Amino acid sequence: MIEILTDENFEEKVQAASVPVLVDFYADWCGPCKMMGPILEMIAEEYQDKLIVAKLNVDQSPKTTMAYQVRSIPYLAILQSGELKNSILGAVSKEEVEQALASAGL
Numbered sequence: 001m002i003e004i005l006t007d008e009n010f011e012e013k014v015q016a017a018s019v020p021v022l023v024d025f026y027a028d029w030c031g032p033c034k035m036m037g038p039i040l041e042m043i044a045e046e047y048q049d050k051l052i053v054a055k056l057n058v059d060q061s062p063k064t065t066m067a068y069q070v071r072s073i074p075y076l077a078i079l080q081s082g083e084l085k086n087s088i089l090g091a092v093s094k095e096e097v098e099q100a101l102a103s104a105g106l
Helices: 010-015 031-046 062-067 094-103
Strands: 002-005 021-026 052-057 075-080 083-089
Touching (some): 021 031, 031 052, 083 094
Antiparallel strands (some): 021 075
């Protein structure tokens, strides 16, 4: 299951998470972001005990988007206790997401 994040719940959901969080910064109008949807669903299912997969709409959550200096989407951020461990810019394959997770210690 993919969590939905907002400016209002971001700190609570990400900082308090007992496992790392993969945050997909996206927008509804973004074609490459839509391409990442099925990949993130698979990652969420396969890593469900080790990782939280979440989405944050950049248009609806400008405060968090600016705090993480997101200037281009899709942008995937791997966070642990709110600290950035790794990131991916652009639409990528499932294998590339898994490589980024592995290099972040997952």
